[in-house]
Amino acid sequence: MQKTTQAQAPGHATQATTREKTPAMFDTVLVANRGEIAVRVIRTLRAMGVRSVAVYSDADADARHVREADTAVRIGPAPASESYLSVPALLDAARRTGAQAVHPGYGFLAENAGFARACAEAGLVFIGPSADAIALMGDKIRAKDTVKTAGVPVVPGAADPEIVEAARELGAPVLLKPSAGGGGKGMRLVRDLAVLEEEIAAARREARSSFGDDTLLVERWIDRPRHIEIQVLADAHGNVVHLGERECSLQRRHQKIIEEAPSVLLTPEIRAAMGAAAVEAARSCGYVGAGTVEFIVPGVDPASYYFMEMNTRLQVEHPVTELITGLDLVEWQLRVAAGEPLGFGQDDVRLDGWAIEARICAEDPSRGFLPSGGTVLALDEPHGEGVRTDSGLAEGTEVSSLYDPMLSKVIVHGPDRATALRKLRAALAGTVTLGVPTNAGFLRRLLAHPDVVAGDLDTGLVEREAEGLVPDGVPEEVYAAAAAVRVAELAPAPAADGWTDPFAVPSGWRLGGTPKPLALPLRVPGAEPVTVEAPRTASRVTDRSVTVTVDGIAHRFRRAGDWLGRDGDSWHVMDHDPVAAALSGARHGGADTLAAPMPGTVTVVKVAVGDEVAAGQSLLVVEAMKMEHVISAPHAGTVTELDVSPGTTVAMDQILAVVTPLEQKEDAS
Template sequence: MFDTVLVANRGEIAVRVIRTLRALGVRSVAVYSDADADARHVREADTAVRIGPPAASESYLSVPALLEAARRTGAQAVHPGYGFLAENAGFAAACAEAGLVFIGPPASAISLMGDKIRAKETVKAAGVPVVPGAADPELEDAARELGAPVLLKPSAGGGGKGMRLVRDLAVLTDEIAAARREARSSFGDDTLLVERWIDRPRHIEIQVLADAHGNVVHLGERECSLQRRHQKIIEEAPSVLLTPEIRESMGAAAVEAARSCGYVGAGTVEFIVPGGDPSSYYFMEMNTRLQVEHPVTELITGVDLVEWQLRVAAGEALSFGQSDVRLDGWAIEARICAEDPARGFLPSGGTVLALHEPAGEGVRTDSGLSQGTEVGSLYDPMLAKVIVHAADRPSALRKLRAALADTMTLGVPTNAGFLRRLLGHKAVVAGELDTGLVERDLADLLPEGVPAEVYAAAALVARGGSTTGGGWVDPFGVADGWRLGGTPAWTVQHFRIPGHDPVEVRTRAAARGVELLLPEGSEGDALRTARIVDAADGLVTVELDGVTHRFHVVPSPDGLWLGRDGDSWHLQDHDPVAAALSGARHGGADTLAAPMPGTVTVVKVAVGDEVEAGQSLLVVEAMKMEHVISAPHAGTVTELDVTPGTTVAMDQVLAVVTPREEA
């Protein structure tokens, strides 16, 4: 076994790899960019090395910087995690040339399976069924021959990035251009392939493990059909779809795929499966690395995949065969991402002001977060994973929903509450999954407005309710509307929650608490009664009309964060007069604002240009995702506040388009 291993990654996967290294008594070396100087993986490693500025291209993707960090610290091996250089054949070869063991497959296997076109040809020759399709340079002609819908995929890609589902061939040329742009940005290679789209498909993958002595086994399947933007958000093992016979058949196909490319280490063979006929499965691709969802396999098999990556890389043979693999119980994983489901899963960001992550029997949290973590737009939006293990699927679903309700990341909007609701969806509970379910039923998975108790809690805290508990409160410093010998006056508070209209909440002292007039849309504007029952250590219990609600509460520079059941709300202080003046200055609906924090990568217009409704004007990129900003109506660009390379905050004004009839 190695003495020292460098982990060439960041975030939760770096923390997870370091955990196994520590258990094996192996010294761990973390690397970090300037943006991650105080990150959790840096603090948990035995030593850490700065490798460059925040941009990934100058730090985590810099092969010379990583090799120099390994040389300086005496590392004998490099674990690439996933993402960044994990599937980069050039990096694997560079490690070998530098005398380092790359903890992964040979560069030849990475190169072969990293090229989706060659990979399909190779496994097809080994007898593995593949999805019909074609690649550059016949891409556009092949797509039209296949007929809509078709799926565009980067040949060098992974993780769903750059994939485009095209249902209307009239926009095929534009979609190909956009897919190339994303592929070039994410992988440095804009080669594409096109495949026939299988309607209501299920995404099922097989975990394989191979050593350098010719032994290859599979560790069962993972169901990864719950996705958004072709990226997984919930994974489980095993799958409710597969019979033992189909599992054995797919497992054997995965083993043959691994053998066909001379695979060594832990890898995953991914299949697309028609939900109505699971026996008709097709090879999609092979991920030549550890997968994000590997914990569910670990929990049902008892196999530490990172440990076996290390042992195989050190030359050991597998100590078990296929007949020794047993699947015990059910495991489900939820990916906690910095994104807003109500805004089409656009990336979010901010500073982690308060953090609570679930734990307990059968609950595992893999996380790269800590209080104070800055979540920016440079890296992937995934922050953590919550994984549970139980005796059966219904028990695992209940346990994961409870764990997500116990998850709170205040200061950074996440998808935790959305995932909790998704796990309660009737189709998910029934196991009737497909990769389009989330987008298809999105409206039913989003909350209807802001609960009344959220506004009540915010108003009570803002008017003087303590969130720390104890201590004397100056009665003349409390904004409760008290008057000598008269009816208490209303105290008016204005709040704004991003994605919702600004609201007004009125409060005044009452006999047993506080009377409130809450905004319409939060269960009416009738007179309600509320009070703070208890407040201590960032937790506030509020009674509203005889029902108590417990919130995580933390102040922010511009308002207040409240969290409950995995959901969080940022109630910002709102000045209606200033907002009205700003709206008049920018023309209200004529203003184009940034939908997410990120970087402007493309500007297609200039001030004075005439544009048509729906015309693409700018592109904003964040966390490896592009978002096109289009003209809201025909008119003239009368203001343009950004250029390519400009870093923007969420809701920052980008441009103003004055309607043509008013120009």
């Protein structure tokens, strides 16, 4: 079996081997993606001596993947539909740079049969399965029928146009899923069939936006399920192997956030049986390349597993498999696409130790996990023995609402699960992304939850426990550190002769009187403003950090401008102007005002100025990073201002509309 030589090298993308390129290997490969997956693919290409071509939209002109590639080609403006999803632009970039093959990464066009077919027609090798296999497994309805015929158990359900009748026959709860695509987009868990039609409409809207296809299917919801997937690898010579399982049960909104390999749930016998089922699923569609067969598993009876779907691409969580098998999956994708046989069989696959991955996403747990954005002002990514970071970030990176919210992944490897958990918590504590709120601190606390430590997982655990894993308010030491920074910034530079004007020092010093502590009004978005006295205890402030002592305990923060970070959490501490805030509140009607909860695009406007609305009525929909957020009326009243229309791009906290209570409107008239 061909093993990697640097699979567990700290802080580096997994390197497979140092073998020379085979005569059939490509000289140039275009990476049709962006962000951390593009960076990760480029690293393997470089290790193999293959020239890499990056593509970029106007929003990514200075992105990390552009800088790390051997060459890069602009493919269009910022919207993905006009750049990363433009098949003609990608094919033209490949033609202009002499690429022989295209690696699609994941997301965008990775599971688009039309793109795979267009590559073949243009004389390019698509590094992935055939267009027919993508089309078959990308259609969840056909996929279930195909694997069922091959003897693989499937979840009971039905597809359009029978989903309403089937849902009522199955009984609540049921799960709505887009037939095309994956990644949790458009999935809706319906526990009350009274809102079934509304949930179907929302699922169709999101599926159409994400995949261009609003066909749905409905499945029986399995209570407290576990999500376990099997990695498969197949060549064009009929060889198919599985590389063990990944536990992916820790999810929010059907999106995986923590993945590990192997799973504590499976016995060797169940692992072998699920692996054999995954191999049969791959064979049933003539699969070639790296792919993942996903199963839903009742936690109380892991031997009763059901096929959910097959992802015909590299998975976000592929690094955990790489770290326990010693295989570079990207390298094997390339070698298989170049016509090489695997050269090893199922009995050669060995699982070594434990690996866990955490997805760092641009979202703000303190604001209900709404998508965030901004400029990366300071970046510290963990590295070390058994620690790997796959990232598309660099200081200065602009994170917008245009693309997927995942920024990076922190992956660790250890001899056992307890060691891996401890390593990952420490790695997340050292993760800093100032300027863009992330979920790193939340993930660190999640990994310390007793059920997670015990391996007692299910796909609903995170949603049940999320509120208790988000800090209640802003810690006192955060404001103290921010005050120390303000005082340091206000302090004058000493004169040439060493004398400092005492009236210029922000110490509260007064002629002939007791010093009065300097009062600093501060605010953190989402929290009430506070007034903080300048710290009297010793503090140390540098351009990169601040240390302040509160109640005898020294607290150290990473800093960049007004941002402070510690243990994976971050806070944007700003000066507060009470007068300006009061005037702004009066102008916009205070609680009557509806503001954008996140940067994004208005996709739906359901009302007009003058409309009377009920409390809680849905008025607008804002979409950011492929997530919809419904804006509802805060109370019954009349829409007196409406400042947006469908397609309007909005910033966080931008005013969208004003709903004036009926009694106020009557008084004004």
